[in-house]
Amino acid sequence: MVGLRLGRGFADRVSEQRATDSRRQTRRKRLLAADIETTPESLDHPVDNAPVRALQHQNLTIEGYSRAAVQSYWRIPELKVGFDLGVQPWSFMTTPTWFVSHTHLDHIAALPVYVARRRMMKMEPPTIYLPAEAVDGVEALLRAFQRLDRGRMPAELIGLKPGDEVELSRELVVKAFATRHTIPSLGYLVWERRKKLKPEYHALTGDQIRDLRLSGVEVSAELRIPKVAYLGDTSPPGLDAFDETYRAQVLILELTFVAPNERASVIHKYGHTHLDDLIARADRFENEVIIASHFSTRLHPDQIQRIVEKRLPESLKGRVKIWL
Numbered sequence: 298m299v300g301l302r303l304g305r306g307f308a309d310r311v312s313e314q315r316a317t318d319s320r321r322q323t324r325r326k327r328l329l330a331a332d333i334e335t336t337p338e339s340l341d342h343p344v345d346n347a348p349v350r351a352l353q354h355q356n357l358t359i360e361g362y363s364r365a366a367v368q369s370y371w372r373i374p375e376l377k378v379g380f381d382l383g384v385q386p387w388s389f390m391t392t393p394t395w396f397v398s399h400t401h402l403d404h405i406a407a408l409p410v411y412v413a414r415r416r417m418m419k420m421e422p423p424t425i426y427l428p429a430e431a432v433d434g435v436e437a438l439l440r441a442f443q444r445l446d447r448g449r450m451p452a453e454l455i456g457l458k459p460g461d462e463v464e465l466s467r468e469l470v471v472k473a474f475a476t477r478h479t480i481p482s483l484g485y486l487v488w489e490r491r492k493k494l495k496p497e498y499h500a501l502t503g504d505q506i507r508d509l510r511l512s513g514v515e516v517s518a519e520l521r522i523p524k525v526a527y528l529g530d531t532s533p534p535g536l537d538a539f540d541e542t543y544r545a546q547v548l549i550l551e552l553t554f555v556a557p558n559e560r561a562s563v564i565h566k567y568g569h570t571h572l573d574d575l576i577a578r579a580d581r582f583e584n585e586v587i588i589a590s591h592f593s594t595r596l597h598p599d600q601i602q603r604i605v606e607k608r609l610p611e612s613l614k615g616r617v618k619i620w621l
């Protein structure tokens with residue numbers, strides 16, 4: 298009896314155990330399913346979905362990647378702005394403001410992806426500046442994806458014309474300037490804006506300056522420091538359109554073609570720049586760093602590197618970064 302009871306008891310305990318296990322498993326499965334369904338995707342975990350090169354220059358980090366007809370995307374985290382969205386590296390999602398140079402696919406294909414991801418991550422809708430001619434088309438594109446993906450596509454699209462200025466903050470102003478490509482296109486210059494005491498007040502004491510200010514006198518003048526210029530795709534007139542481009546601390550330009558046998562007339566007709574164009578302007582660049590990018594895929598990266606390094610004049614050698 299005892300044995301039987303024990304036996305029964307053992308059998309009971311085993312079956313109880315099995316029931317508990319299966320309940321536990323069901324609960325775990327349910328929990329896992331709930332995790333997958335409700336846990337928001339994390340930005341803390343790296344997702345390596347696109348190549349990103351980086352360069353530190355003073356207090357700016359320039360991150361990006363760019364090859365002609367492949368994909369172009371750039372951002373400067375410290376300024377909280379990005380340029381072009383050919384692809385959106387996962388880490389670029391936190392950048393809330395973008396300037397699109399033109400609507401060729403290698404510069405804009407990831408725009409709907411980026412907008413949808415920001416929404417999925419419960420981030421503020423982004424602000425996207427782009428050539429005014431492209432706004433209707435991009436709006437229609439987002440609407441089409443809203444239907445296809447069945448998710449909202451919240452974004453503020455703002456069209457710009459050459460010469461327009463955008464005040465991003467008290468410290469940052471962006472100017473759009475004309476570039477020359479095969480479709481409407483813009484380059485962008487980011488200024489840092491500072492207030493500087495006007496020279497006529499330099500001899501005054503702090504109290505005197507304060508009194509003047511309180512009496513309504515504007516004692517300071519605006520000082521603008523060109524921080525970053527981004528050209529997107531352009532033939533040389535885009536480089537020459539706006540003098541400040543040559544003075545930006547960091548200039549990001551396209552250098553699609555470098556081989557000696559490529560004809561300038563054809564390259565310019567298709568709205569691109571050749572290494573010869575850069576060399577012809579060597580004396581004009583006052584930039585601290587010039588990032589040469591958007592190289593064609595016709596040549597192997599090693600060939601591009603060799604050609605550019607061999608032909609660059611001394612005055613540019615240390616400053617030109619070959620972005621491959």
Ligand SMILES: [Zn+2]
Nearest residue numbers: 365366403530
């Ligand atoms: Zn391109």
Ligand SMILES: [Zn+2]
Nearest residue numbers: 399401478530
């Ligand atoms: Zn293009």
